[in-house]
Amino acid sequence: MASRDIPAAEIAAVLDSMGVAGVVSAERYGSGHINATFKVETAGGKRYILQRVNTDIFPDGKMLEETVRRVTSHLQSKGVPSLEVVAYENPWRLYAFLEGYTSRDVVEKPEQAYDVGRAFAKFQNDLADLPAPRLGEIIPRFHDTPDRMRQLDEAAAADVRGRKAGCLAELAFAEARRAECSKIVDLMAKGIVPERVTHNDTKINNVLVAPDGSAVVIDLDTTMPGSALFDFGDMVRTSTASAAEDEADLSKVFSKRDYFEALVKGYLEGAKFLNEAEKDNLAFAGRLSTFEVGIRFLADYLAGDTYFHTAYPEHNLVRARNQFKMVESMEEQAEEFEEIVSRYR
Ligand code: ADP
Ligand code: GN1
Ligand code: MG
Numbered sequence: 443m444a445s446r447d448i449p450a451a452e453i454a455a456v457l458d459s460m461g462v463a464g465v466v467s468a469e470r471y472g473s474g475h476i477n478a479t480f481k482v483e484t485a486g487g488k489r490y491i492l493q494r495v496n497t498d499i500f501p502d503g504k505m506l507e508e509t510v511r512r513v514t515s516h517l518q519s520k521g522v523p524s525l526e527v528v529a530y531e532n533p534w535r536l537y538a539f540l541e542g543y544t545s546r547d548v549v550e551k552p553e554q555a556y557d558v559g560r561a562f563a564k565f566q567n568d569l570a571d572l573p574a575p576r577l578g579e580i581i582p583r584f585h586d587t588p589d590r591m592r593q594l595d596e597a598a599a600a601d602v603r604g605r606k607a608g609c610l611a612e613l614a615f616a617e618a619r620r621a622e623c624s625k626i627v628d629l630m631a632k633g634i635v636p637e638r639v640t641h642n643d644t645k646i647n648n649v650l651v652a653p654d655g656s657a658v659v660i661d662l663d664t665t666m667p668g669s670a671l672f673d674f675g676d677m678v679r680t681s682t683a684s685a686a687e688d689e690a691d692l693s694k695v696f697s698k699r700d701y702f703e704a705l706v707k708g709y710l711e712g713a714k715f716l717n718e719a720e721k722d723n724l725a726f727a728g729r730l731s732t733f734e735v736g737i738r739f740l741a742d743y744l745a746g747d748t749y750f751h752t753a754y755p756e757h758n759l760v761r762a763r764n765q766f767k768m769v770e771s772m773e774e775q776a777e778e779f780e781e782i783v784s785r786y787r
Contacts, residue, residue, distance in 0.1 A: 467482070587733070
């Protein structure tokens with residue numbers, strides 16, 4: 443896969459070609475799992491985010507650039523703050539550094555979950571009138587949970603690293619939930635849950651929030667036709683978590699009800715467009731999205747860590763266990779979560 447260990451000379455050459463003068467530093471930045479991200483500072487005091495897109499995951503650079511350009515232009519035409527593309531030279535791109543905002547990996551108080559809910563609801567709302575044509579499907583079947591199960595099955599059958607014997611309990615956890623994993627794709631196939639323009643990667647560090655609650659949605663790479671339910675579900679996964687996605691001490695990992703309530707409130711205040719079937723499935727979507735990411739981490743562990751960036755050999759397994767603990771916590775609170783949704787819908 444594309445390495446994040448990019449020689450300094452290559453970075454310097456790219457910045458030069460993009461017309462950025464007086465570079466004083468270009469440091470690795472953020473905790474995204476996919477792209478190589480650098481914070482660039484110049485002698486003139488300008489700051490940028492430079493990224494090299496992971497071309498293994500996004501082979502169609504042209505489609506990706508088009509998505510980013512169309513989405514940012516549409517938002518800016520409405521006066522909505524968005525990423526500002528300074529230069530784009532596939533697979534590299536340069537964004538203005540969004541000053542005055544905070545990116546976080548874990549919510550620390552309910553108000554932050556509320557802000558996340560509001561931000562992504564607004565994002566979906568703002569893109570509902572994106573002019574034709576339909577956005578490209580940058581990663582086909584991205585939220586096709588049964589297909590993700592199939593990928594897990596394949597990785598377990600191949601067991602290329604001999605890791606399967608060490609995660610039988612996790613495979614059994616996934617197996618026990620196989621039947622329910624097609625619920626949302628089935629509702630979409632029947633047209634009961636509609637296709638919308640969605641972000642598809644609404645984890646908390648993909649929204650930058652200012653102290654006054656105003657927010658900018660970033661990481662637009664997976665913006666494409668999808669379901670609002672997977673957007674909401676991934677918010678539940680990351681914005682109700684008591685601990686980081688890779689916390690290994692599972693006694694510290696659970697889904698916080700007060701954060702869930704704040705998230706639901708923020709999201710439903712903004713997402714007036716949802717139909718009844720979507721509202722009916724919000725709490726379930728939280729469990730399903732968390733399960734889906736859990737099986738993706740597990741499949742990547744079995745396949746030898748080819749997709750997500752990892753910092754140590756068991757990293758993906760630790761993440762999978764963490765996500766499954768989150769699923770269990772949401773299952774235990776299913777009734778309370780449904781009740782919360784019913785109060786705000
Ligand atoms: P990945 O796809 O690898 O997750 P992201 O586009 O999400 O990459 O960027 C990684 C991190 O870099 C984000 O979580 C955020 O903290 C930071 N970041 C990205 N773009 C900007 C920006 N324009 N201004 C400030 N921080 C940014
Ligand atoms: C990746 O790019 P990043 O770190 O924001 C992944 C998401 C997963 C997430 C799990 C393109 O998100 O789908 O939910 O990791 N992005 C892609 O943390 O696969
Ligand atoms: Mg990201």
